[in-house]
Every structure is written in C-alpha cells, then in structure tokens.
Amino acid sequence: MTTRRSFLGLLSAPLAVSVAWPRLGNTLAARPASRMPAEFGALRDEAYWRELRTQFTIPTTDAFFNTATLGSSPRAVQEAVLTSLQHIDRDIADWDYKGDSENFFTGYYPEMAYRDQLGTVLNCAGRDVALTQNATFGMNFVANGLDLRPGDEVVVTDQAHPGGRKGYDLRAKRDGIVVRQITVPAPAASPDQLIDLYLAATTSRTRVWAIPHISSSRAIRYPVARLCALARERNIWSVVDGAQSLGHIAVDVQALGCDAFYASPHKWMLGPKGTGLLYVRPDRQEELWATLPSSAWDNETDPMFRLMQYGTGNLSLLIGLGVAADFHNQIGSGRIEQRDVALAEQLRTGLAAIPGTVIVSPTHPDLTCGTTVYGLKNRTGGEIQDYLWSRGRIRVRSMGDPVGVRHACHIYNSPEEVDKALALLGEMAG
Template identity: 55%
Template structure:
C-alpha cells in the first residue's frame, strides 16, 4: 500500500516526467482484494483528495460527464503550453528535434503506456479525441454491404450510436435495436438480447460496456466469446470504463474498443483512444486521411491522421496514466466499488428512494442512478447541491440523478448524500 510520501513522490515524478518528456515504466498496480471501506484506507484517500483542485467542501459526482484531473495533470498541461509558447523559435524542424505539435508522429511513448494499461500492443492503439471519434472510425471504416445488420441497444449514448445511423442512411446497412430491461436482472438476460436478435445477416454487435444514462454494465467478455463463435465483429463502447474498471483487451476478447479517458481516467478533456485487434486492423478503412493513412505497416497510427493536434494535451494524458498507475487500477476499482456499494446500501434503507441502475453484483459499477419520491431529477440534483454541495447530474424523470463515485469521493461525501436524501424525503411529507 502506498503511503502519502511515496504516493506524492510518484505523482511528483509523473509531473517531472511530463515536463522533461522522458518516460519510465509505469508503477506496479497494488491489488486491494476487499471491497470494504477500511479505516486506514480512508486516511489514504483523504490524503489523495488533496491532489485535486475541487474545493474541500464540494463533492463532485459527475465523472460520467467529465473527470476533474489531479494537480499533476493540470500542471503537465500548463507547463507544456508555456514551454511551447516560450521556445517555439527553437523548433528547427531538423530530424531528431522534438515536435511542438502532435498529429504527424506516432506518439509511441504515450501509446505504449496506454497499451500496457489496457492489455493491448502499441500497434493496436490509436489516440483519438474521444469515444465519439472511436465509434465513428469503427462504423465508417468497417466494410459492410447493404442488408448487413448491426445490433445495438436502446440505451446507446449518441457517441456510441450515430456513426451506425449515418452508415445505415448512406450505405443501406440495417441497425437493429434491442431493448434493455430496466434494470436487468442478470448477465444472461443481456447476452440473450443480442443472441436472439442475430440473423445470418448480422455482422456487428455494438455493445456498451457501461451505459451512460442507467449504468448497466454488460458482460462484455462472455458476449465477445459468443459473438466470435458466430463470426460476428464486436465493438465496445467503453467511454465510461477506462480509469473506472481495469481493462484487458485480450481478456475481453473484443475486436474494437473505444473510450474517453477524460472521464474516469482523469485526463484533460479531449483525450480518447481506439483499440482495434491486430487481426482486424487491416480490414478497417481510415476515416481521416493525411500522410500515413494507407501505410498498413503503421498499425493503428493509420487511424490517427488528424493534422495538427495539441501536444500539451498529450502531456496531460500521459500524466493521468502515471497518476492512475501510481495508485493501481485494481485499487482504484476496489475503492470506487466500495463507495458505490455504500451508497446503494444506504439508499436501500430510505423508503422514498429508488435505485434505477442495476443491483445485481455483476452488473454494477461505481455509478448509481436513483430518484427520490416527490422530486424531479432536476429538483433532486439542485437540492443536493444547494443543501450539501453535492454535484450529481440529473438524468430526467423518472430516473432522478446519476451519482458517480470516484477516487476524489470520500466516504463522508456518500454519507452526506444519504443524510441529505433523508432530510429531503422528510421535507416532502
């Protein structure tokens, strides 16, 4: 277990690395088997909380929209912006001089770290702006013919769906939507939805790893295994998952996976990735074309042909991975799940509260969607903020609010939520 000094040492190291541009192997993840919020653990997380810029009296629970990067990440971006602005005249364009932009180089250092984090090879990982870009690269790039079917759910975020809709209108593929039960009772129910909807024309299963609005966690590994046996391509919308759940592409067995590390991985806004299994990569057409669009020896760099991009953002992206690794993905997940379990258990004790996200242990995550009788989603969101400085996001009615527990959440913040919910429940009577 890391104490404050060694943790801060590693974070300071990450910031230094971001400044110098040098990279070292990521810190080894520290496993945390138990899901309980332990006493000594709380002290560790309290210390860690000081690494975030969110004021101490505010509790932020909307990581599902955008995370709050830690100090080391903010500093890495700021330092890089300053350094580039100040020394731009030194950039002589000669071979060997570091570029001041991104978009034309394969960014092997960052992609190597990212690949290690998600259990992929560097050639299989493309840096993108976000999950939406990844979804579009897959939908646009896969060679499908009129009549071919793509199966997805009725709970897709537009950033997981619309590339398929576009392809349907333009090229005549058929997008088939399955209805997710609210809440689903077990993982098999979700597998059956896709299996039962499939026909000989089905070519793609587009699966949300964790849905945006109601936080349903899909049994991705089991579904990819079934799809593989049926000869169906799997593409996973993991926008909500990097930095939230430990990821291993080979264990998941998917063909493509895209995410937005500016959410749970706490990278700066505008940091995404797309993974494509090396066996499938040659079949995928590029969507944006610049110098290297058709160099098939370049791996997923072929899918990074964006023109001039923001190098400083990538410095923050790398610092976010270093920060995450310094804690350890398994420990992050255990903490997030322990807090969300605490929240779920507390809400179940409040008769006026209803949990709309799943409660089956294999379908849960760090996100809890819940409502309070007598309050609209917006009223509940506003009540939590004005009474207790707790920032959740309204999901509309009847779903109430979405509350994402993360490493900047303290057990006290969860308890304050429950206390405020009890007070609000009493007020409406």
C-alpha cells in the first residue's frame, strides 16, 4: 500500500517543495522532506491519477463531483490535523507561553510560515496574505474595511454568491452606498460580453468591481486579468472572489493584477474545513481598516496581520492548511487545471450527445472550467441528483429548477466516473 509519505515523494518531482511542519515541536518535525522515486517518470498519466486517488479516503465505490461545495482533504491533511489536535490536548501542560516556544493556538501571532506557504500557491509574498476562516470573511473584510461614502458605487453580478456580495448590501443599507447589479446571460457568450456588462454599469462614482473568478451557480470563468486592468485604469478596486478558482484553475494574483483576492481553501485546494485567505495588493493594503480589531488592529509593519485579529483560533487547521498547500504544489496548479478541464470536456462532449440536455454553464472555451451546470428536459435538478446517487453513488448537486445540477470534476475523479454518470444521464433522458 502506498503511504502518505511515499506519495508525497511520488508527487515531488516537477515542483519540489519540502513539507514543512512548523510549530509541531518534536512530534512531527523529524519527518523527512519529500523524495522522488525513480519510477515516477515511468508513470503514464492515468496511472498517476489512479495513484493520486489512493491518497483520498472517499470510498472507491463513490464518485464525488461536488467539490464546488466542499472538497475532500487527502490523508496527509487529515493526519496532520488529527495528529496536531491530539498533540495539543495531550501536551498542553508543556506550553510555557514564552515568546519563542511552540504555540498551541492561533489568533495572536502573524503566522508567517503559513502565509508564506499560501503565497507559493498564489505567487505572492506571505506578508500580502491574511489568514481568514473562509471566503466570506475575506469579502467582508474588504467590503467593510474600505472607506466607502454615501453614493459610492459597487458593481456586482446577479450571480454573486452571498459570500461574495452581502457585505456590500450591508454597506448600502447602513451607509448609503449603491450596489449596481449586472445581469449575466445564461450561458454567458464571450469574455467581451462580460467586460461590456461591467463597463456599462460603471459611473464616475464606482469604487469597487466585485468579480467572481468562477461563478458559483453558472461556473463562468470570468476574464479577470482584463477586468482588473480596466479597473486599475479607472482607479476602481478589483476584488476577486476566488472561492471557486483556488485549487481548481491556476491562480497567480500578480498576473491577474487584482487589488484583492479571497478564497476558501476547503473547497478545491482540499484544505481543512474552516480555512480561508485574503490577498491584498501591497500598495492598497493601507486603504483597508480592520473589521475585527484586537491587539494588532493597527499594526504598521504587517498591514495584513491587522486583518487576522479575530481572537483564539485552531492551530491544527492551519497546520493542515500548510500540508494542503504542499500537496497542491507538488501536483502543480497547471496540471490540476488541465486534468479538471479535461474531465469536464469529456462530460460536456457526452452531454451534447444526450437528447434534451441543456448546458447552462458556458461552452465558449475561454469561459469554461472543471465545473459544468446542466439540466435534462422534463427532469428537475433534484431528480437528477437523486437518480445519479441512488443508481450509481455519483454525487452531484442540484442547483434548483429550471437549472439542473452542478457537476464539478476534480483530481480524485476519473474518466470512468464521468462515463458512468453519462450512461446514467442517457438512461434518464431515454
């Protein structure tokens, strides 16, 4: 059987990242860095993905296509969290609470080691990242932290997830800002169409463009780099909701050129549940006030630490998040994106051959990703969800009617699972 350690070794070839276990004292620090066994080069692609699948604890009888809601962490992440939890509860009396010894909680320290690890995923410095609990925290820290005045405007899409929007709605009710909503056609036709919608909703009072990187309900991949460049020319904050993109498609916040990017690593990055991040471009960090102030709310040397002032938190989750970042980097974000998109292309091609299928997510190649949203004529989303589960233990998520279901392909899925889903959908449609 392949162990966690040997698999990290298998994966370490192209992007060697040493697995760091900060703050665990002697308990785990002795673990060796990843090594690359010779047989790796001989693994063909499908063999690689089959090997990777053994690192997940989802039963092999189940096909899990709902990562867009919540990911399944690999064994390495689960073990790191559990081992740390046990260590903390067992050895808590050892904790002398002196400055340079191991800590047993989070909330009062900059946690730069973990921020650096996330920086390697996002291609930025760790000091430009704040650790949060999820994407919703990140959105709210921007929406609430900006000095917005009555009449200032924010552009949002009608498809924004509540966790990508409601902070602005609160400011509208409380402070009189104006939230301008774009209506995005389904399916969205082209990147230009989306850009035109943002530009048409923009006025001289516009201060923020709230941009989904990939939208939750329709799985549209937005032309984020182009939108951010246009926002910059107009001195508008470009705030990117990365809840559906981080860990799914390659994210490089510097190449995107965004002012802010927030995400939930517990989805596609397969981190522990209840972890999040917020990146803010260095030259704009000072424009944000802290929303939850505690001791370092006004820290001038580490502006993003000001946004991590929410009191005691769970160190074990952070340790697991660091392992998830390593796991992700060892596979490589480009390779993950290619795999997810290839599985989704297989699905979309098969769906197009099933009579009565309506694909609601885009088919324009620049707007697609690993998630597809589709329906079947005369079938509700709930019926499709239940049929796939009861007949094939295939888990997709209903998006309500008349839309259908959201089918998210990720690295633990296989071409065989996609074919099995297509066969059942064909049966249903027939």
